[in-house]
Amino acid sequence: MHEPALAVKEVERAAKLPGMRGFYIATQVRGKDLSDASFLPVYERIEASRLPLFLHPVEVIGHERLGVYYLTNLLGNPFESAIAAAHLIFGGILDRFPKLVVCLPHAGGAFPWLVGRLNRGWEKRADLKHVKHSPVDYLRRFYYDTVGYSDHVLEYLVKVIGADRVLMGSDYCFPIAYERPVDIVTAHPRLDEDQKKKIVDGNARHLLGL
């Protein structure tokens, strides 16, 4: 079982510790997606702490099926960010907690690419109209790291969502981690110096209060 009441206590305790810069939650917690009402008190405390909330998958969707070709990581992890973002949007979490800051791993996973499809669902489906804004309007409620393994992905994040919403990431300690994560940004052929500086320096300073 999951223990949101204990999580609330831990948020309250940890938020006061010296050097604390953020919280982390899995993209699904023991079978509960992030729109689950049991998480509301946790989000409330995290929003009140003014610290950002980082997401990362633990157990990915369809992990038995994705158990070949390293697909649990190569596809399952980025699928998870899209599912989590959809739950935070359609579950009304981002509306209810307007100051909650959420960071998606793996360059947002499949979310930034599929947001148009989520948007189209919102336009056409009466059962999704309870959300105030269209999914595209929520793109800038999230931060994204640079771990997309593609100049095109990074360019899209910067130009479509904004250079102020992208943070340098490394995926350090996993087999596919960048060896030189700064170079991924500074050597990008189509970003300008101001955008690069924000991504490797300014955005993290701002977000983490450094």
Added chain:
Amino acid sequence: MHEPALAVKEVERAAKLPGMRGFYIATQVRGKDLSDASFLPVYERIEASRLPLFLHPVEVIGHERLGVYYLTNLLGNPFESAIAAAHLIFGGILDRFPKLVVCLPHAGGAFPWLVGRLNRGWEKRADLKHVKHSPVDYLRRFYYDTVGYSDHVLEYLVKVIGADRVLMGSDYCFPIAYERPVDIVTAHPRLDEDQKKKIVDGNARHLLGL
């Protein structure tokens, strides 16, 4: 159970029918992913027929979990194209059948966005090195439709993969179908006339032998 022997017979029968323009297979057939060896005789006959193979999901990954907010369609369907493409690449199907032509639905789903991540896996993981080329090299082995619900997605497909690999789609009969699918292409702000003509006309003529 799935019945590849019956599928082989059906391919042989149907390929000779007047007006036949292509075949279709689900992205997963009764629990078997598309790299399953039982499909090899089916792919062999389809390749020999010189007709293209269209993919579309039937039952999507994690469909119980995705049973809210219409996510089985909004996310599950595009996830399926990425899984299917990964199996066709890492399962060696595209190497074994070099003339097999495969069309991915939903603008390739999550595949064109996550191909960089698949590529990175191929670079770093010894267990994926059996494939001749990097996943990015296989992007042009697929056709993609325009059902991405985003000018950015369509632009990426055209500029990164090629205007000759994109086909107009409508998603007709589903709730999120385009009302005016031709306009999605012709009104695109950043494609040129030659690219638009290929997508709404020339590519389909070529692919379907019209």
